Amino acid sequence: MMDPAGFVRTYFLDPIRTGSGYNMVNTTAYALGFVAFIYVIFEGLKRKRITVERFALAFAPYIVLTCLVRALVDIHVYPRSIFTVSPGIYGTSFIVTVISIAIGYQIERVNKTPWDKASAYIGTVLLLMHLPLIVWLRPMAFAAIFGLTALCTLFVYQVVALSGREDLLVPENVGVIAGQLLDASATYIGLAFIGFKEQHVIPNLLFNMAGTPLIFLPVKAALAVLVVYVVDKDVDDRQMARFVKLAAFVLGFGPGLRDAFQVLMAG
Secondary structure, three states, rough: OHHHHHHHHHHHHHHHHOOOOOOOOHHHHHHHHHHHHHHHHHHHHHHHHOOOOHHHHHHHHHHHHHHHHHHHHOOOOOOOOOOOOOOHHHHHHHHHHHHHHHHHHHHHHHHOOOOOHHHHHHHHHHHHHHHHHHOOOHHHHHHHHHHHHHHHHHHHHHHHHHOOOOHOOOHHHHHHHHHHHHHHHHHHHHHHHHOOOOOOHHHHHHHHOOOOOOHHHHHHHHHHHHHHHHHHHHHHHHHHHHHHHHHHHHHHHHHHHHHHHHHHOOO
């Protein structure tokens, strides 16, 4: 029987250290951890009486920054460590966001600038500082990812509209759909045309069954529509509904943008 230290090393630390990808054990653990993390954040926002809208504004630049930094790790601009690759980089990003929000509150006291805007300004400056580090190796493939995302989002929009469910097509729901389709588009182009390898367990099983990563597009679209449908139907608390949708958006947009940056920069 494997000892606890060996278990942690085999299923968690070694995949992070070697970049070998995910397994069923760490995938399950990370999924459960993410759900718990989301719950704690939402409860914290409620306790502090912070709306999801203000939190999203403060958090937005850090999503893009995290994706870019993660891609820069792959081209060795930043060292690979538990704090700069998944899942640790999300904890790092959250800590940086919390610090910036705390600074934003101090700025609000001094010159009345709203704390969420101050936090967003700080994140935007940090992001702009990283833009010169981008290596424009495959700009056409990078653009193709966003073009495919837009086309697929428009197609799903039309299908939902023709089905008579225009009520689902509010901007926040379309954002969830687009975010998930960005992930699918980046994955498809990276695997089919660039030669990247999928590291996640469930997508690999799906691709092996279908014989093509193209299957990710309709699957992601269907899941996104299902999520927004269930949330709109079953979640009465408006702030909770918006927070769940924000989490669903980040789960798609974050990996998708990270993969897009990797397609752009990785050799």
